[in-house]
Amino acid sequence: MSSTHPEIEKRKTFAIISHPDAGKTTLTEKFLLFGGAINTAGAVKRNKANQSNTSDFMEIERQRGISVATSVMGFEYQGKRINILDTPGHKDFAEDTYRTLSAVDSVILVVDSVKGVEEQTLRLMEVCRMRNTPVIIFINKMDREGKDAFDLLDELENSLHISVCPLSWPIGQGHTFKGIYNIYQNQLNLFEANKSKVTAPLIQAKNLDDDVLKSHLQPAEVDKLKYELEMVEGIYGRLDKEMYLEGLLCPVFFGSAINNFGIRELLDTFISIAPGPASxxxxxxxxxxxxxxxxxxxxxxxxxxxxxxxxxxxxxxxxxxxxxxxxxxxxxxxxxxxxxxxxxxxxxxxxxxxxxxxxxxxxxxxxxxxxxxxxxxxEGENLQFKGIPSFSPEIFKEVENRDPLKTKQLEKGLQQLTEEGVAQLFVQQPGNRKIVGTVGNLQFEVISFRLEHEYGAKCAFRTLSFSRSKWISSKDKNALQDIIKRRASHIAHDKDGNPVYLGDSDWAINLAKQDFPEIEFHATSDFMG
The missing domain is CATH 3.40.50.300 (P-loop containing nucleotide triphosphate hydrolases)
Incomplete structure (x- = not known):
């Protein structure tokens, strides 16, 4: 298969990531709309009373209004096959998002223009940096009164420790928001707000001296735009595509996903610069x-x-x-x-x-x-892909069976849900105690909801004092057996039977390291060969 095989050339596979409520799911849906995969926004609905987004298909997501499961959507656009992986925005599902990022070639990070860089934005960006994943940033909600565009760019550079390069620029903001100037293609598109259908641009101007502008923008607005674009050129320069592909530079777009502003510019440029399938x-x-x-x-x-x-x-x-x-x-x-x-x-x-x-x-x-x-x-070769680890959970709760007649259903449900990666299951002896470990409390809601509705099993969760966990290993088998025996109340085993040390603080873990110097303590399960 040559390096220019047409089917490989066609593919663009990426994830959309953001802090909750930045507009990620809306943007995903608008991509499907522009790609012709759906006819109107919100087209895939259960019923009129419950209008949920195309990609939120789990009952609990519709009830809570958050994405907790990554969904996959494919569509054709301009001769390319686009594969979008929509990810959970909620921080309790960071691990699911991390695993999803192992399966994509680039990322679009959505930032709310009103709130700027938020806690989850930072965590997600750290993961992208760990993988050197190319990132494009979409600053959403420009139709609201938010932060100044230049201030937002400064905040992105300072908070995310990455260089940025704007490829589109907003005309006004909030009630004065008129549209987007496409820096990458040197053209101006003014749109009418339309939340459900793709409309043709109100006008398309070839440059800022185009007469057609005068009927839509005041002379002062045109002058301000010219001045700002000169500043952008002076401060940020032109896009260095190689730096973007190496994950060192983020192209930035502005828009309003709910009103379809700035989406086409983002999608067209993405098609042009985003990487295809990587090694x-x-x-x-x-x-x-x-x-x-x-x-x-x-x-x-x-x-x-x-x-x-x-x-x-x-x-x-x-x-x-x-x-x-x-x-x-x-x-x-x-x-x-x-x-x-x-x-x-x-x-x-x-x-x-x-x-x-x-x-x-x-x-x-x-x-x-x-x-x-x-x-x-x-096809027969003995390979194992790297980089899809389990992380150390921070919240541990023991599962209490509320209906002893449904023990089998409970065990099966717990096994399947933890194999999905919703949470991690640990078993502690004696007594075969089931302990669920997560990075956030929301997962326990999801687990008990799904156990009841999908498996007919009811359970309660009893909070344990543990807040730290480390996988343990040793070259000395006797040393490993020794810690398992002497610290039985702190030892559990994961789904693969690997021993895990549970502690209630960093201090407790460090003490165990001193007491058992032959034991290695690991933050993720990745060390297992």
Whole structure:
């Protein structure tokens, strides 16, 4: 397969990330609207009383108005195949977002023009920096009275420790907001606000001296725009595409997703500059997108996507080669061959059958329990993709069964939900105590809601004093057995049977390190070979 294979060239796979309420899900939906994948915003609805966004398909998401599950949407636009992974904005689901970022080639980060850089914006950007993921920033809600555009750019550079380069510029803000000047293509588009349909630009001016401007903008507005664009050019210069692709520079766009302002500029430029499918590192070697043999990895598992069917879907990112329906592939962790009769393509909550898929694509595989997050599929080569770790949880609660007659359903539900990555399950002996660990309290709500509604099991959670966890290992097997025996009340085992040390403070963990010098303490499960 040559480096310019047309199917690989066509793919652009990215995630949209943001602090909650910055407008990420609205932007996702407007991309689908501009791409012709849906006809009107909010087109995919349950009923008139409950108008939910296209990508929020879990009941609890509709009730809470937040995205807690990453959804995948594909559409065609200008001859490209666009794969969007919408991510949970809520900080309690940072781990799910982190895993999703392992499956994309670039990111669009949405920032609220009123609030600027927020706590979750910082955390998400840190993850992008860890991976050197190319990031484009979209400053949303310019139709509201917010921070000055130059102040926002300063805040982005200072808070996120990254260089920025504006590629579009707002004309006014809040009640004076008129539209966007496209710096990248040197043209001005003035839009009418329209929340549900894509409208043609009110006017398209070739430059700032175009006579057509005078009927829509005051002379003072044109002068201000010229002055600001000169300043932008002087301060930020032209886009250095290589720096963007290396993750060192963020192109910035302004707009209002709800009103369709600035979306087309963002989408058209994204198509032009964003990277295609990138190489991925395995423990054995680097896998290039152009390698002829098929490889892919599971970065997410979702149970009961369709409430009418008890299904589990594993989301697989294709890294190289071509995936074909009904062909046998090698599951490297289990050491066995599997074939898939009904691989799925996604458009929000609509699914269609896939005959073949290419690097950059994300497909859904029906799963009867073969997959865990991080699993690799190949054509026979023994590979394991890297960089999809479990993180140390910060909140630990013991599961109490509220209905002893439903013990089996509870165990099955807990196992499936934790394999999905909603939370982590630890088992403590004696007594087979089930402990759920998460990074935020919202996950416990999600777990108990889904256990009841999907598995018919009721449970309560008893808060434990632990707030720290470290995976433990040692080259000395006797030393490992010693800590497990002597500190039994602090030891639990994860889903793979690896021992984890639980403590109630950093001080307690450090004390354990001093008491057991032969033991290594790890913040993530990534160290496991």
């Amino acid at each position: 991925r590192q395995t423990e054995q070697r680097e896998v290039k997108a152009t390698d002829p043999a098929f490889t892919g990895f599971v970065f997410k598992i979702h149970a009961n996507l369709d409430p009418n069917h008890r299904d589990r879907i594993a989301f697989l990112r294709i890294c190289s080669g071509k995936f074909e329906r009904n062909k046998f592939y090698y599951h490297t962790r289990l050491g066995k061959k599997l074939k898939f009769a009904n691989p799925m393509d996604f458009m929000a909550n609509e699914k269609s059958l896939v005959e073949e898929a290419w690097p950059g694509d994300v497909i859904g595989l029906y799963d009867s329990g073969n997959f865990k997050i991080g699993d690799t599929l190949t």
